[in-house]
Amino acid sequence: MAHQLLKGKRGIIFGALDERSIAWKVALDAVAEGAQIVLSNAPIALRMGKINELSKLCNDAPVIAADATSIPDLENLMTQGMEKLGGKFDFMLHSIGMSPNVRKNISYTDTNYDNFLKTLDISALSFHKVLQTAMKLDALNEWSSVLALSYIAAQRTFPGYNDMADAKSVLESIARSFGYQYGFAKKVRVNTISQSPTVTTAGSGVAGFNAFIDYAEKLSPLGNATADDCAKYCISLFSDYTRMVTMQNLFHDGGFSNTGVSHLLIEDLNKLNA
Numbered sequence: 001m002a003h004q005l006l007k008g009k010r011g012i013i014f015g016a017l018d019e020r021s022i023a024w025k026v027a028l029d030a031v032a033e034g035a036q037i038v039l040s041n042a043p044i045a046l047r048m049g050k051i052n053e054l055s056k057l058c059n060d061a062p063v064i065a066a067d068a069t070s071i072p073d074l075e076n077l078m079t080q081g082m083e084k085l086g087g088k089f090d091f092m093l094h095s096i097g098m099s100p101n102v103r104k105n106i107s108y109t110d111t112n113y114d115n116f117l118k119t120l121d122i123s124a125l126s127f128h129k130v131l132q133t134a135m136k137l138d139a140l141n142e143w144s145s146v147l148a149l150s151y152i153a154a155q156r157t158f159p160g161y162n163d164m165a166d167a168k169s170v171l172e173s174i175a176r177s178f179g180y181q182y183g184f185a186k187k188v189r190v191n192t193i194s195q196s197p198t199v200t201t202a203g204s205g206v207a208g209f210n211a212f213i214d215y216a217e218k219l220s221p222l223g224n225a226t227a228d229d230c231a232k233y234c235i236s237l238f239s240d241y242t243r244m245v246t247m248q249n250l251f252h253d254g255g256f257s258n259t260g261v262s263h264l265l266i267e268d269l270n271k272l273n274a
Ligand SMILES: NC(=O)c1ccc[n+]([C@@H]2O[C@H](COP(=O)([O-])OP(=O)(O)OC[C@H]3O[C@@H](n4cnc5c(N)ncnc54)[C@H](O)[C@@H]3O)[C@@H](O)[C@H]2O)c1
Pocket: 014, 015, 016, 017, 018, 020, 021, 022, 023, 041, 042, 045, 066, 067, 068, 069, 094, 095, 096, 097, 098, 122, 149, 150, 151, 194, 195, 196, 197, 198, 199, 200, 201, 202, 203, 204
């Protein structure tokens, strides 16, 4: 049920590839809540994905290609986006992640450093580039909200997550460091949401992903947060009800991050040992 929480606001949603993408759900919810949005993804994702389908569901939202590692692409996206929507933005969602090492099944201890640098550039530095471009173009109104999506492998080791863990640590650090700068400069808030494992194209690429999902489901008192739940949390953070929240990594994981072990997992282990 929509409440027009984003009425009159304009935003950019990066990273909607298909209907499983977290960004896809955020785009639908943002429009239902009264926002006008621009959809963006890497040129290859626009060719292979279903973003035009999503655009139709979002009041024909403009679709503008941008490789998030390219400053000229980001400048073009924000300039064109402001022209098309008729003003500066109030929110942005960075929902972007990719590791060539994960894709090619190269283990962490055997990493390929060119791949590692690409992981960091695409999954972490691109967030800095989005923020820096927005600041230079003065593309965000005061009290805007910028979010990126993270994962708890930034704090604790999940071996299958590989170099994405390092990328998420950098991503969360950028939210703090840039959040400080943008807060003083323009009252713009910057946060990351640390989301439960979720079945999407990026998520499914991680080794042992199904076991990950089961484990997290059994450890979390509320169960795993779905992409739909995540979208609702994003909307609340884009809204004026969370104006004083900035420089945070916010766990959206059904309680996983604060649970050591659960009775469900103990029961499973007891069965195995019986
Ligand atoms: N799925 C999970 O379990 C999970 C859990 C926590 C956090 N996240 C994070 O959520 C975010 C969204 O991932 P998702 O799970 O919806 O998967 P997804 O595969 O649907 O989305 C990832 C997006 O990144 C885009 N992308 C890759 N390289 C890009 C580039 N150079 N420029 C612009 N866009 C680029 C892809 O095209 C894709 O749309 C990622 O940051 C991911 O790490 C996912």
